[in-house]
Amino acid sequence: MKIGPAATSSNTRRARRLSGVLAIVLSLASIVGVSPAGAATYHASLANVSATLTYQGTYPTPRHTMLTISLAGHVAYRETVSASLCGQLCWPTSAFGVENSSPLRVVSLRAGSPEVLLGLYSGGAHCCYIVQVFSLSPAKKYVKTEITLGDPIAGLQTLPGSPYAALVTEDDSFAYQFTDYAASGLPLKILRFSGHGFTDVTRQYPALLRPDAAGLLAAFYAQKSSHYSDSVGLIAAWAADEYLLGRVSAAKQFLNQQAHAGHLRGLLYPAVKGATFVAQLETFLTHQGY
Structure with a gap:
């Protein structure tokens, strides 16, 4: 992950930071279609877990954004998409560092049933990307865990010591802390999913x-x-x-x-x-x- 001089644009800086760490562990994910009315459908699946995301409208105002998760062919979760930062007005987007790709992923973040990941964007000049993780509980119910990344996007990468994907991003708390965003550096941040939450494991990867x-x-x-x-x-x-x-x-x-x-x-x-x-x-x- 390399960061160029502060004069470089934020988009270029982000791309450079994440180059080399986007060996992404992805499910089969594809855009099914976008209709003239602005309706979109995305599918993703891995093992016996499949997910479908649908919404209407055009950027930056989605309508009727719905996530459906099926387990072994049976619907286990179906809810309107909502996030704490932007309610039902979050725009579905890939927060995972791959341009023109689906906001929907099904990946293995831990042992057991694969997790469903949804990328969202709140809008604004530098903020904010959001990742929601839907993980299966012992009661066979899907639990939503949400993390706000801020301006950085993230990569899903398998790292030494574990067969499961980790979230590789940057620490957005440094943005504006000592200078403006364009001149701010953001240090590496690596998160692992366990239970129904994320743990910072950056120290483990010198x-x-x-x-x-x-x-x-x-x-x-x-x-x-x-x-x-x-x-x-x-x-x-x-x-x-x-x-x-x-x-x-x-x-x-x-x-x-x-x-x-x-x-x-x-x-x-x-x-x-x-x-x-x-x-x-x-x-x-x-x-x-x-």
Whole structure:
């Protein structure tokens, strides 16, 4: 996952971040059709689980969005699609990093019956992608779990140590934290599904963290041509990766060196620079669990 210089557009930055991690574990998923009236139908299936998504209307206003899940040929779930962030007005979209693909997936996130995943978008300049997971309970009822990704999309990837897919995304809490969105770096975030919720397991994958940190550091050094006028967003994300890699002391030493050299500055919050930025970053990283 590589992040280019802050001047790069957000869409290009997102594509670069997620390139190389989109070895997606997908079900058979296809768009059945879009009628002249704007009605769409999507199907996805894996093993004995099949799902159908239907809606009417055109972007950004869907109508009558309905999800149906069948288990072994029998309807086990049929409900109007709704999310906490946007109610019934969320637009069905692929939140999984594949352009022009279905918002609907059936994948194995854990042992047992495969899960149904639905991607939604709330609308707005930078927000928000939403993933809903429908998992089978011991009572053979489908339980909905919802996670808001923010601006980043996600990849579904099998990683070492497990045959099941994990959600590979970025930590959106760094957006706007120290500078504007375009100049913000977002560190790697890996989530595994267990029970009926997600667990952050990013620390378990140093082989993915190391190249992510290297890309962020390269983007920071690319700020030299602009005299590091807006560098704090990138180095904040780099520090997060380094903390997860266990290289806390070395990261702090580097940050202090860069602060002394006058390389830690931001355009959105000009007063948050140098040692002041380093102190605020350390507080933020601790608060976020890094």
